[in-house]
Amino acid sequence: MTAAHRGQDIKDSEMPKKKTPDHLRLVGSDKDRLTAKQEGFAQKVSRGAVLSDAYRECYSADTMKDSTVWTEACKLAQHPKVSKRIKELQAQIEQDRRTIERRREEWVLKRLQEEADQADNASSRIRALELVGKTIGMFTDRIEQADETQRTASEIEKELEAKLSRLLGG
Numbered sequence: 001m002t003a004a005h006r007g008q009d010i011k012d013s014e015m016p017k018k019k020t021p022d023h024l025r026l027v028g029s030d031k032d033r034l035t036a037k038q039e040g041f042a043q044k045v046s047r048g049a050v051l052s053d054a055y056r057e058c059y060s061a062d063t064m065k066d067s068t069v070w071t072e073a074c075k076l077a078q079h080p081k082v083s084k085r086i087k088e089l090q091a092q093i094e095q096d097r098r099t100i101e102r103r104r105e106e107w108v109l110k111r112l113q114e115e116a117d118q119a120d121n122a123s124s125r126i127r128a129l130e131l132v133g134k135t136i137g138m139f140t141d142r143i144e145q146a147d148e149t150q151r152t153a154s155e156i157e158k159e160l161e162a163k164l165s166r167l168l169g170g
Contacts, residue, residue, distance in 0.1 A: 038082050041073075046089030051077050109135060 034042065037058045044054035055061060055073035064072070076082055109132060116128035133139050151159075 034081055034085055038076070038079075039085065041076055042082055042085040042089060045077060046086050046093060105135070 040058040041054050044057060045051060049057075051073035052066070052069045055069055055076060059072075061069050061072075077086065112128045112132045112135075116125050116132060119125040119128060130139070
């Protein structure tokens with residue numbers, strides 16, 4: 001006979017825990033929890049999947065009409081918690097992309113600096129230094145423009161008309 005049958009209290013920690021099926025498992029913090037299907041949908045959409053394709057992959061949509069899948073996918077994407085998660089994932093993907101880009105730039109600059117220091121001939125060293133200089137903006141073309149903000153609107157209009165007339169051959 002079990003403790004419950006003998007009239008004794010059973011603590012929650014003594015109760016056997018039921019395993020939640022994966023398709024019902026919640027992910028995230030308590031207030032922002034998504035089901036596993038919602039999370040999967042958000043993951044696929046954040047990586048560029050079409051809403052309806054992501055919906056079909058995450059939900060049982062085999063018997064649904066295309067129009068129903070599109071409607072449900074749009075509704076799901078607009079769900080506040082799902083749309084928030086999609087934005088979070090997209091921000092993380094963008095951050096990862098920037099990190100990879102920065103690492104590549106650092107690697108290229110390091111290699112160029114090594115080449116500038118250790119190249120066998122002067123032209124290779126100069127070219128490496130030139131490329132390093134370009135990456136930090138040392139060799140940009142600067143175009144100076146005269147400030148002609150003292151003109152009136154009618155003066156600008158006349159000038160534009162004259163230029164158009166010359167261009168059109170009139």
